[in-house]
Every structure is written in structure tokens, then in C-alpha cells.
Amino acid sequence: MNRSRFLWLIASFVTAAGLVWIWQVVADNRLVNPVFLPGPDRAWMALVRGFTTGDLDVKLLATVERMFWGWLVASLVGVALGAAIGTSPRLRAYLSPMLEFLRPLPASATIPVAIALLGLSDGMVLAVVAFGALWPVLLATVHGFSAVEPRLYEVGRALGLSRAAVIGKIALPSASPDILAGMRLGLTVALILSVVCEMIAGRDGLGTWILLAARSFRAPDLYAGVILLGLLGYATAVAIGLLEARLLVWRSRSR
Amino acid sequence: MMQTQLQQGGSAPVISFDRVTLAFGDRTVINELSLDVAGGQIVCIIGPSGCGKTTALRMAGGLIRPNGGSVRLLGETLTAPRRDVAIVFQDYGKALLPWRTAAANVSLALEAAGVPRSERPARIRLLLAKVGLTGHEDKYPTEMSGGMQQRIQIARCLAQEPAVLLMDEPFGALDAMTRQGLQDEMLSIVAETGTTVFFVTHDLEEAVYLGDRVIGLLANPGRIGIDLSVDLPRPRNQLETREMPEFLRLRRQLFDFIEKAEG
Numbered sequence A: 001m002n003r004s005r006f007l008w009l010i011a012s013f014v015t016a017a018g019l020v021w022i023w024q025v026v027a028d029n030r031l032v033n034p035v036f037l038p039g040p041d042r043a044w045m046a047l048v049r050g051f052t053t054g055d056l057d058v059k060l061l062a063t064v065e066r067m068f069w070g071w072l073v074a075s076l077v078g079v080a081l082g083a084a085i086g087t088s089p090r091l092r093a094y095l096s097p098m099l100e101f102l103r104p105l106p107a108s109a110t111i112p113v114a115i116a117l118l119g120l121s122d123g124m125v126l127a128v129v130a131f132g133a134l135w136p137v138l139l140a141t142v143h144g145f146s147a148v149e150p151r152l153y154e155v156g157r158a159l160g161l162s163r164a165a166v167i168g169k170i171a172l173p174s175a176s177p178d179i180l181a182g183m184r185l186g187l188t189v190a191l192i193l194s195v196v197c198e199m200i201a202g203r204d205g206l207g208t209w210i211l212l213a214a215r216s217f218r219a220p221d222l223y224a225g226v227i228l229l230g231l232l233g234y235a236t237a238v239a240i241g242l243l244e245a246r247l248l249v250w251r252s253r254s255r
Numbered sequence B: 001m002m003q004t005q006l007q008q009g010g011s012a013p014v015i016s017f018d019r020v021t022l023a024f025g026d027r028t029v030i031n032e033l034s035l036d037v038a039g040g041q042i043v044c045i046i047g048p049s050g051c052g053k054t055t056a057l058r059m060a061g062g063l064i065r066p067n068g069g070s071v072r073l074l075g076e077t078l079t080a081p082r083r084d085v086a087i088v089f090q091d092y093g094k095a096l097l098p099w100r101t102a103a104a105n106v107s108l109a110l111e112a113a114g115v116p117r118s119e120r121p122a123r124i125r126l127l128l129a130k131v132g133l134t135g136h137e138d139k140y141p142t143e144m145s146g147g148m149q150q151r152i153q154i155a156r157c158l159a160q161e162p163a164v165l166l167m168d169e170p171f172g173a174l175d176a177m178t179r180q181g182l183q184d185e186m187l188s189i190v191a192e193t194g195t196t197v198f199f200v201t202h203d204l205e206e207a208v209y210l211g212d213r214v215i216g217l218l219a220n221p222g223r224i225g226i227d228l229s230v231d232l233p234r235p236r237n238q239l240e241t242r243e244m245p246e247f248l249r250l251r252r253q254l255f256d257f258i259e260k261a262e263g
């Protein structure tokens, strides 16, 4: 089990290294105009330069903050609403069609509405990010709460648990794998929307960095920003993975 | 526990079905069932599948309410589950919280009863020892065998210090050796505490081996078809008891009953 995981890890690193190498070969042989495609070496140098002489760290932090706060609001609201809907069959029957209608709407479509209501402000960005990241959390939470083993509710009744205890000790832990999966998706959505909002509303961050680099044909800077976004996405996935491993020990252990 | 000890000799029934009728939709599953269970007795319920054994047990647990008649526990009409009535479900895999260790699963009953946090560890250790799970406190249910999982559930029920133990085919999914072990453990625990037991099973030998009384239900609608008292000496013994002429006679009688009931 551990051995095969290790092999998978090696294989994925080899694949990644191979892609970077192909990128380098393509760039070195000028198969694509270098104005549009610098090699990984130049992109990396631009990244280092951005952090040492530029203010890429400030922009990175700004994007991370936008993503984090939006995600946090989405998670709190999503779990609370999802718990209410998921534990009440009546509410679920009533709201499900509406949720299904709203769900497939692309979150970026809410940006013009948000701008009209809130202007080009940080509040607008927070609203858009939170609203977009809300859906995956909400739907996963609804599913998690509605899929609680009915027998466990009977156990709760037989033991005489209070309603709060049934939610806190039975329903919430039972739904937690779904909730965490929803929060993982929500974080990805939050990152995407933070960057898109920065680009559209001109708020300072990685999004504007990438957009400005593209407009002024600074391809290495552009790729540096994109690489950083990829790393950021990867880091958040790892962080959530660690959280899951901690909270869901019981799932990884079995006979 | 004091209370049940007193009940044991007393005449008032601990569980009392009084002309109980239950229907799901327009289908009457149990019709005018009357049945008194004396304190400290182990009453085993058998009957063809679908005859309403589980339904009767769930009514005794207060999980469902009869449409007609009444179910009384220790003299009080039952309207909702009570803490002094514990239910052991057959599907231990679903009745345990997979995210809690064996100890934490037992703790749930103590938390529900408002036992102070500081008193819980000692109580849990005692309860797990009682069902033979010492040393397995920190294992998750999925790390344990079926027999051990059912032991956790029994320990959790004992944590309720129940006057009545309702068991719905609790050993039905276990292999023969494990089942016999758990039967004897249950008998010695019950003998110690004087708990009244309402035990549903489809295993006729198990019913005779455990019971002071065996009741056979008939189906459509569920009603009492046979009511035997079991006069076998206690403590019972897996080899000796099962070879006694009285055991064989009762087994034969129940076998004939089931054959007729199903035919």
C-alpha cells in the first residue's frame, strides 16, 4: 500500500519534470515565438525577480487573503444552511429545485451584478468569491446531512440525546467527509474567482499582475504569475488534505 | 438496578402489551397483541420472517407508537424512548458511530445521560471489561470483527443501566462460535444485573437456550401462536443444556410450530 503510493508519487514527479523539459526544448528551439512562450528558465528567473526586487509577495498575499476570507464565509454559511436543509426533508423538497437551478450558473456571471450593487470594491470581491464558493460547500453539506444513517438517529433517540447533541455528535461528524470534500472544491472556486475579480475590478493581486504582464508583453512575468497560481492551488489542496487526514483518521483505519 | 432487583420478585409486569394494534398504511402488521413480561425474565420471540417481531420490539422501545391499545413499561404508558430501556440492534455496523473509538462509542450513552466527564473513563473501562473488550478501547469499529462490534453496542446499552434490554436478532449475523460465546456472556451479565430481556431471534435453539419463556408469533397479522415456559436449570451450559431431554422437547415443539406457521 505505502510502496505503491511512493511509486505513484515518483511517477507523477517524473511526469511533471518531463513536461517542464518538453517546455524547455520547445522554447530553446523557438518552436513557438519567444514573445509568447519563454522557457521555464526565464519564467523561473522572473518569479525570483518578482519576489526579490518586485512586490510579488504583496500581490500573492492579497490574493491569498481574498481567497481565504471568501472561502471562510462560504464555508460557514454553506455548512449552516446545508445542515438546516439536509436535516429537514420538507425544506429539502422545497428548496432542491431552486438549488439545482442556481448551481450550474457560472459564478463569474454574478460579477456584473455584484459590481452594479457594490461597485468596484473589496466588498464586491468578497461577495463574489463567497457566493461562488458557497455552492460546492452547500450542496456537499446538504448531501452529507441527508445521507446520515437513519439507524444512528434511532440510536440517538434511544439514548435520549438532545437535538443539539444529535446534530453535533451524530449528524455533523457523519457529514464531515462530504463537507470537507465540498470545502476543498470551494477553495478552488475561491482562488479562481479571486483572480478573475482582480482582473475585472482591478484590485491589486496576482490577477492584475498576470493581466498587466500580458498587456505589456512581459511573457516571463506572465508565466511567473501562472506558476505561482498553480503552486498556490497545490498548496491549498495539500493543506485541506492534511486537515482531512487529521479529522478523518477513522476512515483511513480499517481492519 | 435496585429497582429491577425489586421488580424481579414482584408481580407487576415490566413490559406490558395491552391489545396492541399496529398498521403501516392500511396493512395491519400486529393485531390485538397482549403480552406481559415479568421482571428479570428473558423472553424470546420467534416467528416466521415478516410476522412483526422487529415491529413489536420497536414498540417496546418507544421508537414507534401503536395505532391501538397501549404498551406500558414499569406501569407507565410508553410514548417515546426511555433511557432505562436499551436497544441492541442487529446491524451493529450501522448502529455504531464509525468515527468514534470503542471507548468513545460507549461514552455516547454516558454523555447522553449527563455523566460528568471525569467519571466517564472509569465507567467505560468497566463496561468494556464486562463485554471482554479490555485492551481494545482505542480501536475504531471498522478495525474490529463483527463479534467485537456487537460487544461495543452491548457495552453502550449497559452504560444506560437499563431495566429492560431489547435485542433484535443481536447475534444473527455472527458465526456459530462467536454467537455461543456472546450468548453465555449475555446470560451472565443479565444474571448479575437482573435486567429484563426481550430477545428476538430466528434461531429456535437460541431461543430455548437463552429464554425463561419463548413466544412464537404468527404472521398476517402478527399475533401470539405459542407461549412456552422454559424450565431448564441455570446457569445454562452450551453442551449439557442442549442435550437435555427438556431442551430437545421444546426445540421440537417450536420446530413444529414454525413449520406450521410458515406452511
Ligand SMILES: Nc1ncnc2c1ncn2[C@@H]1O[C@H](COP(=O)(O)OP(=O)(O)O)[C@@H](O)[C@H]1O
Pocket (backbone or CB within 6 Å): B024, B029, B047, B048, B049, B050, B051, B052, B053, B054, B055, B056
Ligand atoms: N416502516 C415500515 N413501513 C411499512 N411496512 C413495514 C415497515 N416496517 C416493517 N414493515 C412490514 O411489517 C411487517 C413486519 O415486519 P417486521 O416487524 O420487520 O418483521 P420481522 O422482524 O418479524 O421479520 C413486514 O411485512 C414488513 O414488510
Ligand SMILES: [Mg+2]
Pocket (backbone or CB within 6 Å): B053, B054, B055
Ligand atoms: Mg426483524
